[in-house]
Amino acid sequence: MTETNPQITIRQAKIFDVPAISRIESYTSNTPWSADAITHDVMSNDKAYIVVAVCGDETVGYADMWVVAGEAQLNNIAIDEGWRGHHFGEALLSHMIERAIELGCDVMELEVRRSNETAISLYHKAGFQDIAVRRGYYRDNREDAILMNKDLNAIEADYETR
Numbered sequence: 001m002t003e004t005n006p007q008i009t010i011r012q013a014k015i016f017d018v019p020a021i022s023r024i025e026s027y028t029s030n031t032p033w034s035a036d037a038i039t040h041d042v043m044s045n046d047k048a049y050i051v052v053a054v055c056g057d058e059t060v061g062y063a064d065m066w067v068v069a070g071e072a073q074l075n076n077i078a079i080d081e082g083w084r085g086h087h088f089g090e091a092l093l094s095h096m097i098e099r100a101i102e103l104g105c106d107v108m109e110l111e112v113r114r115s116n117e118t119a120i121s122l123y124h125k126a127g128f129q130d131i132a133v134r135r136g137y138y139r140d141n142r143e144d145a146i147l148m149n150k151d152l153n154a155i156e157a158d159y160e161t162r
């Protein structure tokens with residue numbers, strides 16, 4: 001599935017995208033996924049759906065989710081630092097939600113650090129709700145995680161009535 005907005009193209013990641021994804025991961029995460037873990041999702045994890053956002057020759061972001069038993073777990077979404085604030089994160093998130101619906105998911109779930117106000121704002125804007133707090137969830141600094149979810153059936157029903 002490839003999708004284009006005026007500035008970026010969102011397409012499924014290939015093996016040659018792994019170095020760019022690893023680079024973005026290393027800049028944006030305190031506990032970055034290894035290149036091996038990313039390669040596994042790109043190449044051989046049939047539960048994984050992983051995309052890159054490309055602007056010209058540059059990979060500006062990526063997103064990764066796992067689909068299991070009708071639930072989509074959004075593992076990460078990241079935009080490279082110099083490219084933030086152009087609604088690329090929002091475009092990536094919309095893409096993942098649409099793909100999860102196409103794959104028959106009822107719900108999308110994610111965890112986010114309590115201090116990550118930018119991501120929390122993005123998720124709230126996209127209609128995610130706070131479900132629970134996982135105390136001390138992150139191993140690097142024992143920070144709490146906010147568990148959020150979004151009911152995808154409500155969106156399907158909305159599409160059907162249009």
Ligand SMILES: CC(C)(COP(=O)(O)OP(=O)(O)OC[C@H]1O[C@@H](n2cnc3c(N)ncnc32)[C@H](O)[C@@H]1OP(=O)(O)O)[C@@H](O)C(=O)NCCC(=O)NCCS
Binds near residue numbers: 076119123
């Ligand atoms: C979270 C992230 C993906 C957002 O990407 P982005 O392309 O910069 O965000 P967008 O331009 O699409 O903004 C969409 C919404 O996010 C929120 N947002 C974006 N930047 C923000 C900021 N600096 N402060 C507060 N909220 C912000 C706003 O709600 C914004 O909507 P608005 O512009 O109508 O106010 C990006 O900041 C990032 O990669 N962060 C590091 C990785 C990360 O934390 N990922 C989430 C892991 S759970």
